[in-house]
Amino acid sequence: MTVAELATKLNLRLLTKTEATKKVTGVYTGDLLSWVMSHAKKNDAWVTVHTHVNIVAVAVLAELACIIIPEGIAVEAATLAKAEAEGVILLGSDLTAAELCWRIYEVLH
Amino acid sequence: MSKSIQLHFELPGNDLALAGEASSKVKKTLNQLGLKPAVVKKTAVAMYEAEINAIIHAGGGTLAATIDQEKVVVVVRDQGPGIADLELAMQEGYSTAPEKIREMGFGAGMGLPNMKRHADLLEIESAVGQGTVVTIIVYL
Ligand SMILES: Nc1ncnc2c1ncn2[C@@H]1O[C@H](COP(=O)(O)OP(=O)(O)O)[C@@H](O)[C@H]1O
Ligand SMILES: [Mg+2]
Numbered sequence: 001m002t003v004a005e006l007a008t009k010l011n012l013r014l015l016t017k018t019e020a021t022k023k024v025t026g027v028y029t030g031d032l033l034s035w036v037m038s039h040a041k042k043n044d045a046w047v048t049v050h051t052h053v054n055i056v057a058v059a060v061l062a063e064l065a066c067i068i069i070p071e072g073i074a075v076e077a078a079t080l081a082k083a084e085a086e087g088v089i090l091l092g093s094d095l096t097a098a099e100l101c102w103r104i105y106e107v108l109h
Numbered sequence: 110m111s112k113s114i115q116l117h118f119e120l121p122g123n124d125l126a127l128a129g130e131a132s133s134k135v136k137k138t139l140n141q142l143g144l145k146p147a148v149v150k151k152t153a154v155a156m157y158e159a160e161i162n163a164i165i166h167a168g169g170g171t172l173a174a175t176i177d178q179e180k181v182v183v184v185v186r187d188q189g190p191g192i193a194d195l196e197l198a199m200q201e202g203y204s205t206a207p208e209k210i211r212e213m214g215f216g217a218g219m220g221l222p223n224m225k226r227h228a229d230l231l232e233i234e235s236a237v238g239q240g241t242v243v244t245i246i247v248y249l
Binding site (some may be wrong): 031032033034035037038042048050052053054055056057058060061062063078082086 | 125126128129130132133136146150153154157158161213214215217219220223226227
């Protein structure tokens with residue numbers, strides 16, 4: 001499934017202008033960047049409450065499908081700009097991290 | 110590849126926003142060279158942790174990557190405070206990162222263990238008051 005298709009299914013808001021054609025095959029949540037770097041799998045959607053610019057490098061290095069910010073948390077403009085420059089897709093949702101993981105798991109399986 | 114490829118980056122210590130930039134660029138090169146995904150992943154995780162450490166614990170430094178026919182070598186060098194007790198620093202969960210850094214999701218005390226786990230060879234030379242040199246080797 002592509003990130004765009006996932007966004008449609010779960011009513012996620014696309015926050016970046018990055019083309020949402022990347023493939024998503026799993027979901028991972030966590031807010032410790034080291035942990036995410038080494039444990040998230042390639043093409044996972046990453047759910048995190050962090051909105052600072054450093055999340056973009058983590059998504060690039062771990063080859064994540066996209067970053068999803070839960071609970072309607074606002075994202076800094078600098079983070080969105082950096083994500084677009086690096087081809088990273090950022091999405092927003094009003095669901096909690098737990099709800100997002102459950103729903104994403106459900107639509108992927 | 111008949112010759113080796115060398116990349117060099119400055120790691121500015123005053124701009125946390127740029128943390129991870131050098132590793133991202135090296136990783137792009139590794140992918141362009143067509144290296145195995147597992148090699149790229151191992152290198153990416155290990156060098157990212159080394160880069161972050163130089164920035165958050167040592168006020169910045171340099172990152173140099175060399176790729177030849179058999180391996181990727183990443184050397185991250187800083188002139189920070191050094192590591193007094195390396196054995197302690199290597200322990201999972203040990204961190205001296207300030208609260209402000211932890212709030213950003215850094216400072217989990219996972220960096221050095223992560224480097225150890227992902228690098229095929231990890232060498233850390235550190236002298237208190239002089240700095241730290243981290244060498245990461247991943248075989249192709
Ligand atoms: N380049 C460095 N210069 C000085 N101290 C360092 C350096 N790298 C690591 N350390 C020390 O080792 C500790 C553990 O490092 P690490 O495992 O990466 O965890 P973290 O970075 O999350 O604190 C750090 O908190 C710090 O005290
Ligand atoms: Mg660290």
